[in-house]
Amino acid sequence: MDLIVTVVLERLLATSVHTAVLAGIVWGICRSLPDLPPAAQCWLWWLVALQAVLGLFMPIELAWLPAAAVPAVEPILVHAAAAPAGGLSVAPAPTGAGVSWPVILASLWLAGVLTLCVATLREWRNGWRLLARSMPCTDAALTRALTLAARAHGLRRAPELRMSGCVDSPQLIGPLHPVLLLPAGTLLDDDELDMALTHELVHLQRGDLLWGWVPSLARHLFFFHPLVHLAVREYGIAREAACDAAVVAGSARSRHDYGQLLVRLGVAPQPHGGLASASPTFRSLKRRLTMLQNASAFPRAGAIALVAAVAVAGVLPLRLIAAPAADTHTSTSTSTSTSTSTSASGSESGYAYSFSSSRNTDRSFVRIRDGRHGAVISGSSDEIESARRSIGDQSDGLWVRRGDDRYVIRDRGLLQRFDALYEPVTRIGGEQGELGRQQGELGRRQGELGSEQGELGQLQARIALVAAQRALDGDRASASAAERREQSELRTRQKALGEQQAALGRQQSELGRQQSALGERQRQASARADTQVWQLIDEAVAGGRAERASR
Numbered sequence: 001m002d003l004i005v006t007v008v009l010e011r012l013l014a015t016s017v018h019t020a021v022l023a024g025i026v027w028g029i030c031r032s033l034p035d036l037p038p039a040a041q042c043w044l045w046w047l048v049a050l051q052a053v054l055g056l057f058m059p060i061e062l063a064w065l066p067a068a069a070v071p072a073v074e075p076i077l078v079h080a081a082a083a084p085a086g087g088l089s090v091a092p093a094p095t096g097a098g099v100s101w102p103v104i105l106a107s108l109w110l111a112g113v114l115t116l117c118v119a120t121l122r123e124w125r126n127g128w129r130l131l132a133r134s135m136p137c138t139d140a141a142l143t144r145a146l147t148l149a150a151r152a153h154g155l156r157r158a159p160e161l162r163m164s165g166c167v168d169s170p171q172l173i174g175p176l177h178p179v180l181l182l183p184a185g186t187l188l189d190d191d192e193l194d195m196a197l198t199h200e201l202v203h204l205q206r207g208d209l210l211w212g213w214v215p216s217l218a219r220h221l222f223f224f225h226p227l228v229h230l231a232v233r234e235y236g237i238a239r240e241a242a243c244d245a246a247v248v249a250g251s252a253r254s255r256h257d258y259g260q261l262l263v264r265l266g267v268a269p270q271p272h273g274g275l276a277s278a279s280p281t282f283r284s285l286k287r288r289l290t291m292l293q294n295a296s297a298f299p300r301a302g303a304i305a306l307v308a309a310v311a312v313a314g315v316l317p318l319r320l321i322a323a324p325a326a327d328t329h330t331s332t333s334t335s336t337s338t339s340t341s342t343s344a345s346g347s348e349s350g351y352a353y354s355f356s357s358s359r360n361t362d363r364s365f366v367r368i369r370d371g372r373h374g375a376v377i378s379g380s381s382d383e384i385e386s387a388r389r390s391i392g393d394q395s396d397g398l399w400v401r402r403g404d405d406r407y408v409i410r411d412r413g414l415l416q417r418f419d420a421l422y423e424p425v426t427r428i429g430g431e432q433g434e435l436g437r438q439q440g441e442l443g444r445r446q447g448e449l450g451s452e453q454g455e456l457g458q459l460q461a462r463i464a465l466v467a468a469q470r471a472l473d474g475d476r477a478s479a480s481a482a483e484r485r486e487q488s489e490l491r492t493r494q495k496a497l498g499e500q501q502a503a504l505g506r507q508q509s510e511l512g513r514q515q516s517a518l519g520e521r522q523r524q525a526s527a528r529a530d531t532q533v534w535q536l537i538d539e540a541v542a543g544g545r546a547e548r549a550s551r
Contacts, residue, residue: 005106012109015055016225022314023048023227029306030234035296038241040303044310045235046211049218051315052228056221109224116220127173127271134164134181142193146180149197153205169265170196173274175209192261195247195254196277202243203275212239212275236270237284241291248292259289365537366399367418390549400537400546407537407546414540421529421536428522432515439511446504453497456490463487 026044030036137143143161150158159178171181180200188196203209215232222228244262248254267285268278279285366387387399390408398409398418409415463486540546 005102008106008109009102011056012222015052016222018055019048019052019222019225019231020227022051022310023231025314026231026310027234029310033298035294035298036306037298037300037303038238038245038291040298040307042235042238042242043307045231045238046215047307047311047315048231049215049228049235052218052222052225052231053214054315112223113220116223120216120220123271127274130164130166130181130271131162131173131179133166134162134179135184137161137163137182145194146197149194149201150204153198153201155201155204159200159204167276168268169276169278170200171271171274171276172200172203172209173271175213178204178209191257192264195258195261196265198247199243199277200275202246203239206239206242208239208243208275233284236280237287240279240284241288244288244292255292259292262288262292363400363402363534365401365533367415367422368395368397368399398537399549400541402537402541406549407541408549409537409540409546411540411545414536414545417536418533421532424525425522425529428518428525432518432522435511435515435518439508439515442504442508442511446501446508449497449501449504453494453501456494456497459490463490 026048029044030041143158146161147158159172159180161180161182163184164181165184167181167183169183173179173181180197215235218228219232244258248258262277262279262285265278267280267282268276270276270280279288364383366384368387368391383399383401386406390399390406391397391410396410396412396415398415400407400409537546
């Protein structure tokens with residue numbers, strides 16, 4: 001969970017910075033090129049929203065930075081000669097009582113996203129109610145005119161036309177099955193109605209109802225980012241201005257008439273998941289009227305090239321990361337080696353132990369069996385010797401540290417209960433050891449096949465050199481048949497070895513899958529055993545069945 005939270009916060013931060021830079025670039029382009037067509041401005045601001053969404057969900061990592069130095073990790077030595085059959089068992093780290101700041105920040109971000117989602121769902125519900133209360137249009141001439149206009153704009157079918165007394169301007173609602181709502185109480189003359197319907201049909205032709213989901217999603221995910229809100233607002237204004245420009249294209253007189261229509265429609269809230277001819281704010285209305293007056297011609301190819309350049313250079317969510325370090329004998333996780341130790345008398349006297357990654361250093365325990373075998377489930381290696389001294393070389397017991405107090409539990413019933421609790425972990429460890437042995441055997445066989453393939457490759461190289469020398473000596477024809485035969489045999493053997501390598505690789509993959517499943521089972525078993533063991537220890541200390549031990 002902590003890893004997921006960290007990744008989410010890192011992507012939010014990186015994408016927020018990237019989005020801020022791109023929004024600043026687009027703002028500068030739009031300010032420095034006032035004649036840039038509204039459609040191009042619309043796509044530029046849409047790209048800012050797209051970058052925010054892609055950067056959060058699909059970052060592309062480029063390993064171009066220098067590899068970070070990986071500090072050497074001293075391997076943990078495990079004496080396995082006299083270890084229990086289960087081998088190593090690692091208890092899970094107990095979780096701390098406090099809540100980390102990353103979790104708090106991630107929770108606040110998620111709460112903000114959910115709040116906006118709830119508000120959006122409420123707006124959708126209002127839109128559905130609005131459609132439910134609307135009435136079908138009974139004006140056959142108006143319906144026929146809308147159908148002809150839709151065909152003229154290249155639409156396969158016209159949107160459904162309905163009348164509503166709850167709207168003050170034409171509205172297009174529904175991305176999948178759009179419905180065009182006309183105000184039932186507002187009288188528009190034929191020219192005004194034609195311009196209003198054309199405006200909504202241009203929205204459909206551009207696919208604005210579908211493309212608008214990207215800025216809406218960016219606004220929800222980055223509700224805290226002021227420049228994302230700026231990009232969404234500018235996108236909406238430029239989108240309406242692009243439709244306005246399409247309505248008045250090629251007619252100087254209609255600009256004046258269309259401007260009067262925009263003023264008459266006034267200001268009305270935009271329906272969520274829909275589009276309205278009216279402006280959502282007085283500022284957007286003023287901007288639309290200003291952009292409507294711009295009749296300067298901007299090269300279409302230049303606008304397309306500019307949008308494409310921003311898309312390629314600014315939208316790809318690239319992140320530079322450190323190149324992977326070279327593989328060495330150490331790793332960032334704890335490495336393990338296995339050895340066998342023999343006492344002076346010749347008898348084996350080893351012990352198996354493992355470490356927990358717990359940050360709780362106030363308690364640990366060591367299980368000693370017959371003075372020779374032990375398992376540190378939580379603690380450090382130097383505590384093994386302390387436990388052996390306290391319990392005795394030939395004794396059986398459980399050494400416990402709780403804060404500054406040390407205890408030894410020798411009660412056989414409690415020790416049997418302890419061993420029973422960790423028996424599933426030990427059994428799974430044994431299964432993992434057997435799988436590890438099988439994987440080692442497969443690795444050995446793969447190594448032998450690789451060595452044989454290398455020898456065949458060397459032989460093929462020697463044959464090629466001989467053939468080249470014969471060709472130089474002019475004796476190509478007499479030797480070619482034998483050489484082809486030998487090369488064919490070598491290729492056949494190489495193919496057979498390759499198939500065997502592939503089969504061994506599949507077996508290794510299956511064993512790896514089984515190891516992963518066993519690892520998850522052992523993690524769960526260790527978690528259960530760890531909780532129950534400390535309950536057992538607390539019970540022994542409270543019941544007086546744990547004797548005090550010296551430090």
